[in-house]
């Protein structure tokens with residue numbers, strides 16, 4: 001982190017603004033507030049510092065030392081707690097942007113007190129952030145585990161011994 005104070009996560013699609021350099025860092029909200037295109041949304045905290053997120057305004061101009069970076073490129077440059085907060089920021093900013101207006105009548109939606117939701121004032125419904133569940137299953141037999149690269153390569157599915165996978169997995173799966 002750049003210094004103490006509230007963290008500001010600016011989001012555009014699946015990218016966020018970070019302080020350029022190694023290691024990557026999330027900027028202070030005060031340093032990026034001029035680039036926000038909407039209200040700041042509380043998304044949690046990191047190391048006791050509150051974090052807010054907002055959509056990044058259109059345009060290419062970012063201040064010196066700031067970089068718009070795909071979150072996937074930050075997987076090994078930010079800690080897991082920070083990435084958890086960044087993931088929440090992506091989801092909640094997308095929710096705010098996509099549900100600013102009712103999809104049926106176009107009226108501005110209103111926040112629902114006490115929950116993370118937006119409601120059409122004309123009664124067309126209450127909208128909640130999308131949930132994208134994922135299931136990961138490990139199939140084992142003794143010291144072996146079942147691996148497959150993708151569905152088109154099912155003919156290559158085989159059980160691998162744990163010691164075999166401890167080499168570079170790309171060699172095993174290639």
Ligand SMILES: [Zn+2]
Nearest residue numbers: 102105120124
């Ligand atoms: Zn409506």
